[in-house]
Amino acid sequence: MARQSLVSMVADSILNRIVSGDIPPEGTLPGELELTAEHEVSRMTVREAVKTLEAQGVVRIERGRGTYVNPLKRWTSMEAVLRAASEGENEAAASVQLIELRRMLETGAAELAATRISAEELDGLRGYVAEMSAAHAIDDVRRFVEADLAFHGLILQASGNVFVSLVFEPLSNVLTARRAQTSRVEQIRANAIHEHVQVMGALASGDPELARLAMGSHMSQTMNDLKTYILHIQ
Template identity: 65%
Template sequence: MARKSLVGVVADELLDRIIAGDFPPGSSVPGELELSARHEVSRMTVREAMKTLEAQRILSVERGRGTFVNPLNRWASLEAVLRAASEGQNEAAASVQLIELRRMLETGACELAAARISDADIQTLFGHVAAMRAAHEVNDIAAFVEADLAFHDLILRASENVFVAVLFAPLHRVLEKRRAETSAVPTIQEHAIGHHQNIAEALESRDPSRSREAMDLHMQQTLDDLKTLVLEAP
């Protein structure tokens, strides 16, 4: 594990304090000098930390006046918004909203892919499904998850829409660990295999709306799985 630089630590701590409500949106954060004293680093280090938060539109720096916290809906970092939205008892709600978002992007990408995916890629999709079946047989969770991710990634790429991939990347990072958990349940694995098979067949038929529907059912199942897991968790 890479040790974090001081800049990263300061940026994290500052973001934590913002999320904790120490500096509500619209208010100003302490001056660079005060922060450098607070965190026991030089002013330049504080400035670099600020720059990273400014690039994510979390802070607005105004020369001569100070540095201000932007309202949450202007933040450009999905991870930061997730941290803020997961505060308190909102973690479950945030998880559901993330799946909702994923559903929009994946069903949309699947609909586009139906008209654009190559024959070779379709065969690869069936290959991934076969790999999922094989992994399920021998109870190899890691291999199962890998084939699962490859399946979805391929559809994303087959949509030939760069921006979808860009917006999906942070979502992918956030949902990664949760997917490993859900995929550990054998019953859920079987459901997933069936859904993936349906999606691949729908894409093979080149029918956009059927493809979208197939992916939508899969997403609905994922959402249901998450809800039962969240509800059952102590």
């Protein structure tokens, strides 16, 4: 196996242990010799794997003391953070922070879209809300999630800012997984439909401030629902 492949394999294995909570934040990585024996690779390969994680902000090397796992907020790798958001002990914190990111980006996108959205795009939003309502009535979670995601995707498109959609693209898989989880709860679906109707009305008004506030309200409801029905925290 090529050297770089081995380095990636070892780094990925260590990251798995961190994401799963086997090595918690501020916990120390096993020593170099232990990792070498565990993965049956050279010490140089282990060092490079650890340096890879250090470059991603996942761990920090303290000379003479050891290698420590950083808190999630210090990670700088999108891939690593998304894995933490999808599985393991960091899931709750990452889920909350994902909604915080959505609030920052989507309120701005709605503000822009209010003065740029076309009549055809507004019709598209109405269609997606109708699809969400129909799916909710028959408890079709997959169909509900697809319409929900399409609604938000259309607003990003209507903002007219290509960078907004590009920022969201890496998040698509984890957003789909999150929506599939939360949308199993009937009350969350009902709340989402209500908030989408408010956002749609604000966009139709052409008022940027009203659109920003409506999307902010939607994100607040999303956060409250996540904490109440999924994470069970106040």
